[in-house]
Amino acid sequence: MTDMIESMWIGLRDAGLPEVMLYLPDGTASRCHWEDTAVLNGTRVALLGDQDRGIVRIVPVASCIGLGIASPKGVDPVGYRAVVREKLLLQKRGAD
Numbered sequence: 685m686t687d688m689i690e691s692m693w694i695g696l697r698d699a700g701l702p703e704v705m706l707y708l709p710d711g712t713a714s715r716c717h718w719e720d721t722a723v724l725n726g727t728r729v730a731l732l733g734d735q736d737r738g739i740v741r742i743v744p745v746a747s748c749i750g751l752g753i754a755s756p757k758g759v760d761p762v763g764y765r766a767v768v769r770e771k772l773l774l775q776k777r778g779a780d
Contacts, residue, residue: 687746690728693718696751699775701768705752706730708743715754721745 693704702718714732721730724742732741755764 689748689751690745692751693745695772695775696753699771701753701771703754705754706732706743706745706748707750707752709747709749713752714741 696702696704697718704716705713706716707713714730716730716732720732721728723729728745730741730743730745730748732743734741753764753768755761
């Protein structure tokens with residue numbers, strides 16, 4: 685069964701927004717592209733580079749507590765919400 689975070693990410697990916705900020709259970713956030721995930725024993729995991737520790741973190745997507753969309757450099761995030769919303773509405777119309 686697909687969990688809520690994975691389901692939302694699939695919708696974002698299908699709307700042309702495959703790269704998200706994953707809000708992790710430890711209170712940190714990490715940028716991740718859908719292509720940097722894998723299914724491990726039936727569980728979708730994000731492969732996150734941890735430069736401080738010099739490791740690749742393998743984090744179950746279901747354990748994440750939220751998603752975010754990073755606005756492009758130099759673009760006000762408040763204004764970028766309209767772009768994200770329009771992409772989601774277009775994706776929804778295409779699914780109907």
